[in-house]
Amino acid sequence: MxxxxxxxxxxxxxxxxxxxxxxxxxxxxxxxxxxxxxxxxxxxxxxxxxxxxxxxxxxxxxxxxxxxxxxxxxxxxxxxxxxxxxxxxxxxxxxxxxxxxxxxxxxxxxxxxxxxxxxxxxxxxxxxxxxxxxxxxxxxxxxxxxxxxxxxxxxxxxxxxxxxxxxxxxxxxxxxxxxxxxxxxxxxxxxxxxxxxxxxxxxxxxxxxxxxxxxxxxxxxxxxxxxxxxxxxxxxxxxxxxxxxxxxxxxxxxxxxxxxxxxxxxxxxxxxxxxxxxxxxxxxxxxxxxxxxxxxxxxxxxxxxxxxxxxxxxxxxxxDGSTAPPYEAPETRRLAPREVADGVWAADLDGARHSPADFAVVSLCRTGTRFEHDVQRFAYLTDDDANSELDAVLSDVLDDIEALRADGRRVLVHCFAGQSRTGLVLRAWFRRSSGLSAAEATDAVGRRWPYLSLWNESFTHALERVH
Ligand SMILES: [Mg+2]
Missing domain, CATH: 1.10.4080.10 (ADP-ribosylation/Crystallin J1)
Incomplete structure (x- = not known):
């Protein structure tokens, strides 16, 4: 084989x-x-x-x-x-x-x-x-x-x-x-x-x-x-x-x-x-x-x-030959966590970093130092078209959110600005948990999370493949 x-x-x-x-x-x-x-x-x-x-x-x-x-x-x-x-x-x-x-x-x-x-x-x-x-x-x-x-x-x-x-x-x-x-x-x-x-x-x-x-x-x-x-x-x-x-x-x-x-x-x-x-x-x-x-x-x-x-x-x-220095995260706007779906919250990087410790955090970007939270998971999701493994990452993230919710934890999803990657996961979560279409899920998130950004078309295509 x-x-x-x-x-x-x-x-x-x-x-x-x-x-x-x-x-x-x-x-x-x-x-x-x-x-x-x-x-x-x-x-x-x-x-x-x-x-x-x-x-x-x-x-x-x-x-x-x-x-x-x-x-x-x-x-x-x-x-x-x-x-x-x-x-x-x-x-x-x-x-x-x-x-x-x-x-x-x-x-x-x-x-x-x-x-x-x-x-x-x-x-x-x-x-x-x-x-x-x-x-x-x-x-x-x-x-x-x-x-x-x-x-x-x-x-x-x-x-x-x-x-x-x-x-x-x-x-x-x-x-x-x-x-x-x-x-x-x-x-x-x-x-x-x-x-x-x-x-x-x-x-x-x-x-x-x-x-x-x-x-x-x-x-x-x-x-x-x-x-x-x-x-x-x-x-x-x-x-x-x-x-x-x-x-x-x-x-x-x-x-x-x-x-x-x-x-x-x-x-x-x-x-x-x-x-x-x-x-x-x-x-x-x-x-x-x-x-x-x-x-x-x-x-x-x-x-x-x-x-x-x-x-x-x-x-x-x-x-592999890279000479880039270790990543240090710049400051963000510090968008405070907001509940977007039942038990699933959104923020930007600094909003998540300073959030209450009982959140289970799903980080969709690099964060520099780790947070103090007992559960912090890092998904490898870049906000460009180089996401050859986008479907696999998205299903890994959604499955973990589901399991963490089943354990009674509030889940906080964030990326750097809280816009594109965070928006993708929230929309996908609505599709998964409420059976909404891609357009309905986008609408639902947009009403609850005004920072949603839809610029990345590969994300929207991936959203349509979620079921
Ligand atoms: Mg050994």
């Missing part, structure tokens, strides 16, 4: 989707790590869109809801080194990893810990560990490599596969792990270019070192399933094999992540790898906002900085 990637989706959506998809998979899978199969679907038989979502936290290591683990912590160390050093400086990455490992992160792979704690130089530590112990094809170098896959994608196939092998070799002396990273990098490169990574698989396998090719071909074959794995999914082969299998069979990012977490075992890592791939294919707007809005964490041994969605978004763009 081939995917049908949206050729019109902007590259920036895919780049953000890859980095944030990996972090989301990590945080979503963390509470289920080392558990038996089927736990995720047993606990969440249907989508959980109300105040409590599938980002439930807990597990053996007591994660906070939405908190990412070592997979993303190491990815952030790698990402910031790539940016600050202008490329892959292995000695620098290794030093950052060592400092992190010395800070005793709650979660760290056994092989990674042994190599980083060996006090040997970066260029021999992993190789010596492999020579002494063998068995070094864990998934610990694959789980963190998405930032490098983004950074080197524009440099082409050979460069990105080479960088993958080098970053893997820092902690994983077994070249099998490096070949897995190389395959992953190339599949991400193809996806970021708008191609179908499943179609690219045979050509990618031909570039795997010959002595490793057959084993990789087995787990990446169209008929391979995770129950055919010959190792636990802490090993690199079934990790990438399971991610590709889920990409093949899941219709969207949510389904891909459900499929892999339901395999049990090393759920955070397999979901991080699958989330990176699926995010590159389906884009940031294809990841449910109830997950992207809460993913967060800090990196032990580095600083007290807490990374949230906007930070990851900015980092992803920088890895």
């Amino acid at each position: 081939a995917l049908s990637p949206l050729p019109s989706m902007p590259r920036s959506h895919r780049v953000a989707g890859a980095l944030i998809g990996a972090a989301v998979g990590d945080a979503l899978g963390a509470p289920f790590e080392f558990g038996p199969p089927g736990q995720f679907s047993a606990r969440f038989p249907v989508a959980a869109r109300g105040v409590q979502t599938e980002m439930c936290g807990g597990g053996a290591l007591h994660w906070a809801p939405g908190e990412f683990t070592d997979d993303t912590q190491m990815a952030l160390l790698l990402a910031t080194s790539l940016l600050e050093r202008g490329g892959l400086d292995e000695a620098d990455v290794f030093a950052r990893f060592q400092r992190w490992a010395r800070a005793e992160p709650p979660d760290i792979g056994s092989q990674t810990r042994a190599v980083l704690g060996s006090d040997r130089p970066w260029d021999v530590a992993a190789a010596e560990h492999f020579a002494r112990h063998g068995h070094a094809a864990g998934n610990g170098s694959l789980m963190r490599t998405t930032p490098a896959a983004i950074r080197f994608a524009r440099a082409g196939t050979a460069a990105t596969m080479g960088a993958a092998r080098r970053q893997s070799a820092l902690t994983h002396g077994d070249p099998s792990a490096g070949e897995g990273c190389a395959v992953f990098h190339e599949l991400v490169r193809v996806a970021l270019d708008g191609g179908d990574p499943l179609v690219a698989l045979p050509a990618t396998l031909a570039l795997v070192a010959r002595e490793h090719r057959a084993r990789w071909a087995t787990v990446l074959a169209p008929d391979w399933t995770p129950d055919r794995a010959t190792e636990s999914n802490g090993a690199v082969w079934p990790t990438l094999g399971t991610a590709v299998w889920a990409l093949r069979h899941g219709r969207d990012v949510a389904e891909v992540l459900r499929l892999v977490i339901d395999q049990g075992g090393d759920t955070d890592t397999v979901a991080a790898v699958a989330g990176g791939l699926a995010g590159a294919v389906h884009g940031i707007a294809g990841i449910p906002m109830r997950w992207t809005s809460v993913v967060h964490g800090r990196v032990p041994g580095w600083s007290d900085r807490v990374w949230w969605l906007a930070d990851l978004h900015h980092l992803a763009a920088a890895l």
Whole structure:
């Protein structure tokens, strides 16, 4: 089965989707790590869109809801080194990893810990560990490599596969792990270019070192399933094999992540790898906002900085070459919240920022700093014609509003000026909740919310498709 990637989706959506998809998979899978199969679907038989979502936290290591683990912590160390050093400086990455490992992160792979704690130089530590112990094809170098896959994608196939092998070799002396990273990098490169990574698989396998090719071909074959794995999914082969299998069979990012977490075992890592791939294919707007809005964490041994969605978004763009500074929101008119439909309110950015704390906020624009509200969801909706995923975002937003209302919460929808994006969601909500036609819904909102703007025709067309 081939995917049908949206050729019109902007590259920036895919780049953000890859980095944030990996972090989301990590945080979503963390509470289920080392558990038996089927736990995720047993606990969440249907989508959980109300105040409590599938980002439930807990597990053996007591994660906070939405908190990412070592997979993303190491990815952030790698990402910031790539940016600050202008490329892959292995000695620098290794030093950052060592400092992190010395800070005793709650979660760290056994092989990674042994190599980083060996006090040997970066260029021999992993190789010596492999020579002494063998068995070094864990998934610990694959789980963190998405930032490098983004950074080197524009440099082409050979460069990105080479960088993958080098970053893997820092902690994983077994070249099998490096070949897995190389395959992953190339599949991400193809996806970021708008191609179908499943179609690219045979050509990618031909570039795997010959002595490793057959084993990789087995787990990446169209008929391979995770129950055919010959190792636990802490090993690199079934990790990438399971991610590709889920990409093949899941219709969207949510389904891909459900499929892999339901395999049990090393759920955070397999979901991080699958989330990176699926995010590159389906884009940031294809990841449910109830997950992207809460993913967060800090990196032990580095600083007290807490990374949230906007930070990851900015980092992803920088890895793809953007030099734009972090976004700071200008002041707005501060339109006070007004109830437009039953329990659904509207405001502009500053009106929402200073609104009562019991509102569940749906932000349709960037906000700079986060609000104080316990529920704040960020939908990826730009006010232009580049919304290739508009229908998916709109249905994600409407479904969440419905669930939050069912939980008894007042919902406050806002964008920057409270006009176009806010107006679209309010109109769509009237269609959904009251069965109004597009024209009737527009009329109803216009009477209750005088700031409604109808300039964006792609929004009006999308409104007509809501049912
Ligand atoms: Mg982990």
